[in-house]
Amino acid sequence: MNSFLDLVDRFASRQSAELAPDWRTRAGDPDSFSLHDAGSLKRVASRLGWRKPTDVGHRPRAHQFPLFMFDETEGWAIAEQFETVDAVRVVSPSFNGLREIQSGTRFYQPQLPQLNDRNQNERAINVFGRSLLLRKKVLFSAVVATVVVNLIALATSLFSMQVYDRVIPRSGFATLWVLTVGVVIALTLDFILRTTRSLMIEREAAKVDIEVSEVFFARSQAVRLDARPPSIGTMAAQIRGWEQIRGLLSSASLFLLADLPFAIFFIIVISWIGGPLALVPIVSFPLALILSWIFARLIKDDTAKAQANGNRKNGLLVEALDAAETIKANRGSWHMLARWNQLMEEVHLHEDGVKRWSSIANSLFGGLQQLAYVLIIAFGAILVSDGQMTPGALIACSIIAGRVNGPLLAQLPGLLVQWGYARSSLSGLDSLMRLPLDTAPDTEALRPAQLAPALQVSDLKFGYTAERPSVDVQRLEIRAGEKVGIIGGIGSGKSTLLRLLAGLYAPMEGQVRIGGLEMRQIAPDVLRRNIGYLPQDTRLLNGTMRENILMGLSDPGDDALMGVIDEIGLAQMVSSHPMGVDLPIAEGGRGLSGGQRTLTILTRLLLAEPQLWLLDEPTSNLDQATEARLVQSLRRRISPENTLILVTHRMNLLTLTNRLIVMNNGRIVMDGPTQAVLAKLREAQQPTQPTPPQPQPSPVKLATGA
Ligand SMILES: Nc1ncnc2c1ncn2[C@@H]1O[C@H](COP(=O)(O)OP(=O)(O)OP(=O)(O)O)[C@@H](O)[C@H]1O
Numbered sequence: 001m002n003s004f005l006d007l008v009d010r011f012a013s014r015q016s017a018e019l020a021p022d023w024r025t026r027a028g029d030p031d032s033f034s035l036h037d038a039g040s041l042k043r044v045a046s047r048l049g050w051r052k053p054t055d056v057g058h059r060p061r062a063h064q065f066p067l068f069m070f071d072e073t074e075g076w077a078i079a080e081q082f083e084t085v086d087a088v089r090v091v092s093p094s095f096n097g098l099r100e101i102q103s104g105t106r107f108y109q110p111q112l113p114q115l116n117d118r119n120q121n122e123r124a125i126n127v128f129g130r131s132l133l134l135r136k137k138v139l140f141s142a143v144v145a146t147v148v149v150n151l152i153a154l155a156t157s158l159f160s161m162q163v164y165d166r167v168i169p170r171s172g173f174a175t176l177w178v179l180t181v182g183v184v185i186a187l188t189l190d191f192i193l194r195t196t197r198s199l200m201i202e203r204e205a206a207k208v209d210i211e212v213s214e215v216f217f218a219r220s221q222a223v224r225l226d227a228r229p230p231s232i233g234t235m236a237a238q239i240r241g242w243e244q245i246r247g248l249l250s251s252a253s254l255f256l257l258a259d260l261p262f263a264i265f266f267i268i269v270i271s272w273i274g275g276p277l278a279l280v281p282i283v284s285f286p287l288a289l290i291l292s293w294i295f296a297r298l299i300k301d302d303t304a305k306a307q308a309n310g311n312r313k314n315g316l317l318v319e320a321l322d323a324a325e326t327i328k329a330n331r332g333s334w335h336m337l338a339r340w341n342q343l344m345e346e347v348h349l350h351e352d353g354v355k356r357w358s359s360i361a362n363s364l365f366g367g368l369q370q371l372a373y374v375l376i377i378a379f380g381a382i383l384v385s386d387g388q389m390t391p392g393a394l395i396a397c398s399i400i401a402g403r404v405n406g407p408l409l410a411q412l413p414g415l416l417v418q419w420g421y422a423r424s425s426l427s428g429l430d431s432l433m434r435l436p437l438d439t440a441p442d443t444e445a446l447r448p449a450q451l452a453p454a455l456q457v458s459d460l461k462f463g464y465t466a467e468r469p470s471v472d473v474q475r476l477e478i479r480a481g482e483k484v485g486i487i488g489g490i491g492s493g494k495s496t497l498l499r500l501l502a503g504l505y506a507p508m509e510g511q512v513r514i515g516g517l518e519m520r521q522i523a524p525d526v527l528r529r530n531i532g533y534l535p536q537d538t539r540l541l542n543g544t545m546r547e548n549i550l551m552g553l554s555d556p557g558d559d560a561l562m563g564v565i566d567e568i569g570l571a572q573m574v575s576s577h578p579m580g581v582d583l584p585i586a587e588g589g590r591g592l593s594g595g596q597r598t599l600t601i602l603t604r605l606l607l608a609e610p611q612l613w614l615l616d617e618p619t620s621n622l623d624q625a626t627e628a629r630l631v632q633s634l635r636r637r638i639s640p641e642n643t644l645i646l647v648t649h650r651m652n653l654l655t656l657t658n659r660l661i662v663m664n665n666g667r668i669v670m671d672g673p674t675q676a677v678l679a680k681l682r683e684a685q686q687p688t689q690p691t692p693p694q695p696q697p698s699p700v701k702l703a704t705g706a
Contacts, residue, residue: 010078056108056109067107157400208246285404313343358413445523455477493667501645534605546582549607
């Protein structure tokens, strides 16, 4: 154990920040950190890929605590708050108490990764806004570059004016050379500024992309399982909506928007050079803006619908690929193809609407642009012949008016279509941000050091639909160390109850407590460390077998890993593969048999050594010999203090339990010592002598083990 790393751990826990399970390994050699080395914090941050810690300075403000604190004599500590004007309360491995602020004391705020930001009301646009605000300096430089680029554009048009009015009439070639050289220098500067501006924006947009995608990906992971939308593919497409917004951020069209305010400046310059000639852009420019607004409203519905159908299309594609076996075996290809074609038609119906308006807008804006040019020249010709302006001024005005109407009008329709799709993506992301998360909103997650594996359920109701609860349990108490089996008919709610006890689903009504604490108040990583859950449908992830086994665990070393693999019965498969435990696993665990998948996840559970074991039909895919081996292994590994809750129909597994719960229709109908409940069930199944009709059996409540 390294004391500096312990301090980091403690700080993260104080901040309710979840560190990666293998963060200590990734931090590298523990001896490279020391409590008396000022560089330790920066080093740990850079090795773990966090942003650089913020140097708060010599005297932090009260709301900034807790902070890391360093001074040469005492080294690192966590500063919790001011105790007096000159002293703070600190926690360090060697000392808890007051520490004076010395002249050399520095305070630092580490930038811990806040993956599961629990602000449920945050809007997606704010996620982008926050990331952009971090780049204030770059944005400011881009604005300065835009100002200079526009001034240079003005300079080139004024150059034409000078040439026509001063150089040509007087053959002033000396002036011409000076002006030309000046303009060439200005154009070179313009080229450099434009290139740097777009490179700078592209680079920052890529960083924004990484930051923002991390937020949305982490958010999608933190969504409570029972709150996820029914189609995963559609949800995936919705999450990918950030790409559309990022595309808009870095697109060349955006620079055009940055140029928009300069249109007003250019109109002022035209009125200064050409007087009443400014009337043309004064009318054409707002007209273009009004037309853009109308156009944006016209395509709003179609872009939203095309986007929504596009997301559904993605959902169908994922489903078709994922369920290929079922589809092929049942000749479902035609059915899927029909659904696909229908969706494609709907997508095109709306995309066609957008394209139609977009073509109309393109022609209209192009026409407007040319009309404005013709009017400038015609009106200008009258003013020139009236002697109200020079021909040079007319040329300059026509060039400047081109800057007002030209590229802006040409690209506005494209930009508006892009914005239409980005807006629908934003609303998709907003609905993702509103989905409930694993932890209750607006509460500080609890991180108890010890969590007794005792469960209390009271007035629990849960349903996948609001109309019919799938689980309805008034009271259930499972003490630490109990070994409980759950049986019941298909669809009786066993798996759902187990997921509720694992904290993967949140009750609609009532409470589930673990170790006396409301489950949703506990930080998810603490919960996961204490609970080992084996789902009925065991899926593995694309990667190696080692990665799948060790996911979420600190590496126990190869000896321990191989020991468990051997114990559970996977050794033969692993040793017969040339890559051993690093054998590749395809998405979902394809390439392994159902039994091998289950054993892989069980290996992880055995290594995790949880306090509370929740196993859903662990042996449904196993043969008798492997099942017997697993029962032995579980008997050995699950200590008397550990709690076991097991959903099964296999008698062999029930020998692990000393209490049995029977479920029917989401309710507990029997609960008592395993043998007594089994005897009661056997009795109920005995063929009976013909007897007069009996009333419906009421739920039998045997002596509970609780
Ligand atoms: N994802 C879901 N969406 C909607 N309803 C569901 C979902 N999962 C389960 N149900 C319904 O909830 C009820 C309880 O299902 P659950 O899977 O808990 O039963 P079970 O007792 O574990 O069944 P089995 O022994 O077949 O695994 C069933 O009526 C089922 O139809």
